[in-house]
Amino acid sequence: MRTSRTGRQLLTTAAAGAALTLLAACGGGDSGTAGTTAPTTVTSGTDLNVSAGNGTVPIATGTTDPTGLDGGSGGATSTSADPTSGAGGTEVARARLATPDGTEVGTVTFSTEGSTMIVRASVTGLEPGFKGFHVHTIGKCEPNSANPTDPAQTGDFLSAGGHLKSEGENHAGHDGDLTSLQIGSDGTAELMTTTDALPVDALLDADGSAVMVHLGPDNFGNIPTRYAPTPDAETLNTGDSGGRAACGVVEAA
Structure with a gap:
């Protein structure tokens, strides 16, 4: 039988439609067989x-x-965070450190996260080496001032009193004892440390408190018994960290 031109066109169109239907069935993503995926546009932040x-x-x-x-x-x-930015925990207090001549040399922040106090310090312009770093009992940073418990004794920042502590505690073991600062050869240091011994109400009590950077390293009262003499009152009270290089009054955030 002879097929007309119009008939051949209809057969060709039908065959093409069937082929496309078969390809669509084989290319479906849910069937587990290989197929093609349309390009996807990704929007940042969603x-x-x-x-x-x-x-x-x-x-x-x-x-x-x-x-x-x-x-x-x-x-x-x-990402990196500024150690005094308060990121991590809720900032409750802050202190600006200054030397006896009034030069500002750094900042210390106090943040709480549960029962943990997070202390961050950033300092510059100090002598290199390990330095004792503590919270002291009184919020006064006065150069050439008297020791509140011994007025005959005077010196830089003695107005801040001794380490914040409970009665009968030796160093280390005071509420205000903190990790030492390590000042680099360029005079700077960054520190983040945590403690669960420093309550907010002691930090911000009626007479306040102060952050202190000492002139020397802190031995934390660690003098082994094989050495003589055995730890004396100075060692047990301050860790023999010497004079006071910088001080900052702690203020509520």
């Missing part, structure tokens, strides 16, 4: 589901896209 083969891969808000679709490197990113 929760997205990126099509990937048989399902979707969630991309969490604020994270680097592991697929590299965002045009970045596809790797993890990191």
Whole structure:
């Protein structure tokens, strides 16, 4: 039988339609067989589901896209925080450190997170080396001042009294005992340390408190018994960290 030109065109169109239907059925992502996926646009800072083969891969808000679709490197990113920024915990107090001549040399912040006190310090312009670093009992930083418990004794920042402590405690073991500062050769130091022995109400009580950087290193009263003499009152009270290089009155944030 002879087929007309119009008939051949109809047969060709029908065959093409059947082929397209078959390809669509084979290329479906849910069937588990290989197929093609339309390009996906990723918007930064939103929760997205990126099509990937048989399902979707969630991309969490604020994270680097592991697929590299965002045009970045596809790797993890990191940030650094200012040690006095208060990031991590709720800032409750702050002190500005100054030398006896009034030169400001740094900042100390106090933040709470549960029962933990987070102390951050950033200093500059001090002599290199390890330095004793404590909270003292009175919020007064006066140069050439008298010791409140012994007025005949005078010196820089003696107005701040001794280490913040409970009765009967030796150093280390005072509420105000903190990790030593390590001042670099450029005169700067950064420190973040934590303690669960320093309550907010003691830090901000009626007569206040002060942060102190000492002239020398703190031995924390650690003089082994094989050495003579055994720890004396000075060692047990201050850790032999010497005079006072910088002081800052603690103020509520």
